[in-house]
Amino acid sequence: MSLVTAAAFTLTLSGPVHADELADRKSALEQQIEEVQQSIEYLDSDIAETIAQLKVYQGQLPGAQQSLADAQGRVEAATAEVNALAQRVQLAQETKNKITEQLKQDEAEMAETREVIGQIATQAYKSGGVPTGLSMMLGSKGSDGFASMELVQQALRNQNSALERLAQQNATNVNSQARLVAVEEEIVDLKSKADAALAAEQVARDEAAAEKAKVDKLISDTSKLSDKLQKQKPVIEAKLAKVEEAHQQVVVDIAERQRRLIEEARKREEARLKAEAEERARIENERRAAAAAEANRRAAAEAAEANRRAAQAAAEANRPKPAPVVPAPIVPEPVAPVIVPPPASSPSAFGLRAPVSGPITSGYGWRPTPLGTIDFNGSGGYTHTGIDYGVNCGTPLYAPAAGEVWYADSNALPGAGNRIVLNHGVVGGNALATNFYHLASYVVGPGQRVSAGQLIGYTGTTGNSNGCHLHFETVLNGSLVDPMGLM
Numbered sequence: 508m509s510l511v512t513a514a515a516f517t518l519t520l521s522g523p524v525h526a527d528e529l530a531d532r533k534s535a536l537e538q539q540i541e542e543v544q545q546s547i548e549y550l551d552s553d554i555a556e557t558i559a560q561l562k563v564y565q566g567q568l569p570g571a572q573q574s575l576a577d578a579q580g581r582v583e584a585a586t587a588e589v590n591a592l593a594q595r596v597q598l599a600q601e602t603k604n605k606i607t608e609q610l611k612q613d614e615a616e617m618a619e620t621r622e623v624i625g626q627i628a629t630q631a632y633k634s635g636g637v638p639t640g641l642s643m644m645l646g647s648k649g650s651d652g653f654a655s656m657e658l659v660q661q662a663l664r665n666q667n668s669a670l671e672r673l674a675q676q677n678a679t680n681v682n683s684q685a686r687l688v689a690v691e692e693e694i695v696d697l698k699s700k701a702d703a704a705l706a707a708e709q710v711a712r713d714e715a716a717a718e719k720a721k722v723d724k725l726i727s728d729t730s731k732l733s734d735k736l737q738k739q740k741p742v743i744e745a746k747l748a749k750v751e752e753a754h755q756q757v758v759v760d761i762a763e764r765q766r767r768l769i770e771e772a773r774k775r776e777e778a779r780l781k782a783e784a785e786e787r788a789r790i791e792n793e794r795r796a797a798a799a800a801e802a803n804r805r806a807a808a809e810a811a812e813a814n815r816r817a818a819q820a821a822a823e824a825n826r827p828k829p830a831p832v833v834p835a836p837i838v839p840e841p842v843a844p845v846i847v848p849p850p851a852s853s854p855s856a857f858g859l860r861a862p863v864s865g866p867i868t869s870g871y872g873w874r875p876t877p878l879g880t881i882d883f884n885g886s887g888g889y890t891h892t893g894i895d896y897g898v899n900c901g902t903p904l905y906a907p908a909a910g911e912v913w914y915a916d917s918n919a920l921p922g923a924g925n926r927i928v929l930n931h932g933v934v935g936g937n938a939l940a941t942n943f944y945h946l947a948s949y950v951v952g953p954g955q956r957v958s959a960g961q962l963i964g965y966t967g968t969t970g971n972s973n974g975c976h977l978h979f980e981t982v983l984n985g986s987l988v989d990p991m992g993l994m
Contacts, residue, residue: 924970
């Protein structure tokens with residue numbers, strides 16, 4: 508049973524929701540529920556969904572915070588643009604005011620110049636036109652003529668100067684008018700841009716407010732879910748402890764049965780080895796007895812021949828017959844039985860094969876509790892004691908090796924749903940059993956012998972399971988081990 512849990516933060520969206528968005532949310536939640544269930548076997552579906560929702564929150568919170576930061580950045584950029592445009596409008600307005608004031612001054616100066624020219628023209632009209640220098644000289648008498656001529660020349664210079672000044676003022680006025688038109692157009696353009704910038708700033712502020720509302724709602728929803736889990740934590744811990752105890756008891760029961768199997772197998776093997784050793788000793792003793800008998804027969808024959816020759820020699824020499832030679836009998840040493848234990852074999856000798864055809868979605872081993880989440884059993888993590896195959900409900904389940912059905916039942920283990928336990932016996936001093944949980948159904952019964960690859964049931968999602976899958980365990984010599992090491 509694997510029991511890793513997760514609880515953290517994420518974002519729940521507000522406002523109108525489209526069908527595709529709903530589908531994406533549903534898919535994300537289902538994926539998180541599946542991951543939670545892979546890590547938390549036998550957890551109630553409502554708790555698993557709550558934890559999965561918190562995991563979704565955790566995944567979405569950084570995005571929500573970044574969206575809020577981006578929106579706030581847009582507000583700052585829009586505000587800066589509004590301020591910059593306001594300064595430009597102010598400068599343009601000041602320029603317009605200066606040009607307008609300059610135009611007023613120019614108009615006043617031009618009016619004065621026109622008045623001077625008018626006075627000269629009026630005087631000339633009254634005098635019948637402006638007199639030339641020659642006419643002035645001819646019409647004058649003595650020194651008075653020269654004085655009048657000087658006055659005429661001065662009048663002409665004043666008239667020419669006034670006309671030149673009027674032309675220059677008129678040219679300056681035309682330039683100022685053109686500048687004024689350009690500045691007025693710039694002011695209109697800047698005000699239009701400023702209005703657009705103000706509208707953009709308002710949009711950015713509205714977006715920032717919406718993002719902040721999302722984050723605020725996220726924090727609120729997360730707090731509620733976290734509080735809910737914290738309140739349920741004692742109940743969840745008690746239930747998981749009960750499930751863990753029941754699961755351990757199942758392993759203990761299997762371990763005891765395997766201990767007896769190993770002991771029986773050991774005794775049978777010892778009896779077999781003893782019988783073989785005694786048979787080898789009997790054959791060797793018989794061989795040695797036969798060899799000793801043959802040696803004694805040969806020794807007796809040789810002694811008889813030697814006695815005959817000695818008697819014959821004594822008779823020929825008229826000597827008394829020597830004492831006969833009697834050979835010592837050969838008695839073979841008995842051979843004691845020698846028991847030779849067989850070499851140890853690897854657990855892979857069971858020839859285990861995959862019970863279903865499908866991907867492994869969760870492996871065997873320790874799962875540390877993620878930072879910031881709820882550690883329901885206080886150990887810092889949990890052990891996933893098997894492997895999960897991600898297969899559809901109704902997928903055929905086959906015996907991974909030949910053996911005997913020990914259990915085929917429903918809800919005997921809390922949260923396991925329909926299960927099968929197969930005993931694969933003892934091979935090379937190793938006892939192996941396999942467990943299959945959350946099945947839709949089984950087609951074998953306790954005590955039944957099955958062969959490798961035989962159909963034994965169908966995968967499902969019974970018990971505390973939130974999706975179709977197979978939880979597969981291997982118990983080797985009374986301990987849960989990684990199934991991948993046996994296949």
